[in-house]
Amino acid sequence: MKILIALLTLILVSTGLKAQYLEEEQGLVSRYRPGAMWFYSGFSNYDTTKLRKYDRLIVDILYNDWQGDRSPLKSPWSSIGFNVNVMFDVPFTKANTIGLGWGVAFSHYNNRTPIGFESNYTEGSTTTFPLIFPNNLDWSKYNANYIEIPLELRFRTKGYQHFKFFVGGKIGYQLNAYTKTKETIQGKSYKFKNYNFPDRNPRRYGLTARVGIRNWSVYAAYYFSGLFTHENSVQLSPITAGISIALF
Template sequence: MDLLKIQLLWCLLLLSFFKGFAQQETLKDNTNDVKIDSLYREDQFYFAFTYNTFENKPTGLNQQKFSIGVGAGFLRDMPINKDRTKAFATGIGVTYNNYNQNLGISGTAQNATYTILGTQSNFDKNKFTQLLIDVPLEFRWRTSTYQSYKFWRIYGGMKFSYLVYSKSVLNNNEGQTVITNNNDFNKLLYGLYLSAGYNTLNVYAYYGLNPLFKSAEIDGVKAKMNALNVGVIFYIL
């Protein structure tokens, strides 16, 4: 009987040992699952929607209807302080801009002519569109931590854009005139931008530093209007 008691005691001890070992391993596995990344980056995809207008407009030029812009891209984050609340970022993106206005463009891509059309009763449709490849360079300030993706931010910098495609369309009583890749458009555009907000949704503004046209003239006067685009931008990790 004593031998049986001893064997039972050994069995209980062994079971207790393996149970404790298993619990320790489970705890270790769970601990490994929780990884704190103190060296996080705010690498982000972005999507922007803007209302497009002009600055430095020629006399008589007015915008018609609603002109929109749509942009998207990716930004690589490069923190510069220990708390990672300040950083530089760069990346690549694409923008489509649409401008509805009364600047009539006729002729050809190599030899275009420009006139102010007056009231919209003189034409059915008049616009030009641009497709741009963007390279933004920005400085970032934010209140982010490695534990939270919801934070306040102010991002600003310069954006360089290369015009890969343009198209102007004029419908009036003389018919339809369509010009693609007008040589008078500036191929390289650059400007300042600023975005600010909380979490995903942020306000956004871009101001072009050089004109949209490089050589267009209206009644002998060079067209020097530049872009002003305001709207919202979404950042997604």
């Protein structure tokens, strides 16, 4: 909740600034910064000869789901995760209408799944089974954290209030993966974590796309890599979609 309140405050600040600098519509260079960090120039004055650069610090708030042996859109809408992307914006044209974005990202995948995971350590595989609610079980979720390298080809229209379309992909490495459950037993709540997946897939790669205006966009990612590697394991690949704000 605190994170959402902070993001909302930043969004309101960034949106409220747009009317003050309409003279920037036709310019190719600017001493102003985009987004919620509009006035930030670091420890020295901003170089007015530099091209405007955008989408260098991007936060994605995402609905997390998966596809494969389980049909998409079956996960609860409370399956909310996030990405934090630190990017370099590399212009190819003088007006920065075509460019490249690359950098590093931290991704948190969160799926409040109604299924449980069962590991076969003899075979080295992972299967699933349906969970029964409530039956003392309050909720269950699957979490995974990644470090990723995103790469985007960026297209924008001219001007301050520009339309943008980014398409690209990302590759990443899984830091950890676990299930977490909360149970109520005789009036007391207990939380349990399980990290023991014998065939978790540490590699992740997929396609990404962003469409939006100025520092707002809609984001989606489709991953080709499965969560588990054994041929007899459940076949699940993450998919995510949500909204993004470029803070800098």
